[in-house]
Amino acid sequence: MENNDKQYVIDAMAEDAWRMFRILGEFAQGFEEMADVGKAVTVFGSARLGREHPDYGKAEALSADLAGRGYAVVTGGGPGIMEAANKGAFEAGGRSVGLNIALPHEQAPNAYQTDKVNFRYFFVRKVLLVKYSTAFVVFPGGFGTIDELFEAMTLIQTKKIMPFPVFLVGTAYWRGLIQWLQGTLVRAGTIAEQDLQLFKVVDDVAGIPDEIEKYYASGNHGGFELPS
Numbered sequence: 001m002e003n004n005d006k007q008y009v010i011d012a013m014a015e016d017a018w019r020m021f022r023i024l025g026e027f028a029q030g031f032e033e034m035a036d037v038g039k040a041v042t043v044f045g046s047a048r049l050g051r052e053h054p055d056y057g058k059a060e061a062l063s064a065d066l067a068g069r070g071y072a073v074v075t076g077g078g079p080g081i082m083e084a085a086n087k088g089a090f091e092a093g094g095r096s097v098g099l100n101i102a103l104p105h106e107q108a109p110n111a112y113q114t115d116k117v118n119f120r121y122f123f124v125r126k127v128l129l130v131k132y133s134t135a136f137v138v139f140p141g142g143f144g145t146i147d148e149l150f151e152a153m154t155l156i157q158t159k160k161i162m163p164f165p166v167f168l169v170g171t172a173y174w175r176g177l178i179q180w181l182q183g184t185l186v187r188a189g190t191i192a193e194q195d196l197q198l199f200k201v202v203d204d205v206a207g208i209p210d211e212i213e214k215y216y217a218s219g220n221h222g223g224f225e226l227p228s
Contacts, residue, residue, distance in 0.1 A: 045081025067094020
C-alpha cells in the first residue's frame with residue numbers, strides 16, 4: 001500500500017471514530033434531557049402546513065387538551081404542524097418538547113418549546129421520539145412523517161418495543177396509503193391482515209386523549225380495528 005493510501009485509511013478511521021463519539025454524545029444528551037419527561041405523546045406532521053391550514057388548528061387544540069391532562073407533547077421542533085402542537089401545549093401551561101434536527105433549508109426551531117434538544121442525526125432523534133412516547137399522532141406529512149410512522153409500525157410489528165396507540169389524522173389524506181396496504185401488501189402476503197390494527201385513522205382529534213387513556217387502562221393492547 002502506498003503512503004498516500006495508508007494516510008487516506010488512517011484519516012478515514014479517525015473521521016469515523018469522531019463521528020461515533022458525536023453519535024454517542026447525542027444519545028447521552030437526549031437520554032439525560034428526556035429522562036424525566038413522564039408520559040408523553042409525540043405529534044408528527046408536515047413542516048409545510050402553516051397556520052391557515054385546518055390541521056394546524058387541530059394539532060394545536062389536541063395538544064392543549066393533552067397538556068391539560070398531564071401529558072408532555074413532543075415534536076420534531078420545527079414549523080407547521082410541529083409548531084402547532086408545541087404551541088398548544090406551551091400556551092396550555094404544559095411541557096412542550098422539541099427534538100430539533102439541523103437541516104440546510106427547512107428546519108428552524110419554533111418558539112413554543114419548554115424543552116429543546118438539538119440533533120445532527122435523524123436516527124438518533126427517531127430513537128428518542130419512540131423511546132419516550134405514550135402514543136403517536138400522525139398528521140398529514142411528507143417523507144419525514146411517513147418515515148417516522150413506518151419506523152414505529154416496524155418496531156411494534158416486530159415486537160422490538162411495547163405497542164402503543166398510533167393515530168393517523170385525516171381519512172382523505174391517508175386513504176390511498178391504506179388502500180395500498182390492504183390491496184397490495186396484505187394481498188401479496190408481505191404484511192398480515194392484523195398488522196392493519198396497529199394504527200387507527202381518525203378525522204376528529206377530540207377523542208384521541210380519551211382513547212389513549214382507555215387503551216392503557218384496559219391493559220388489552222391488542223391494537224385497533226381498521227375503519228371501513
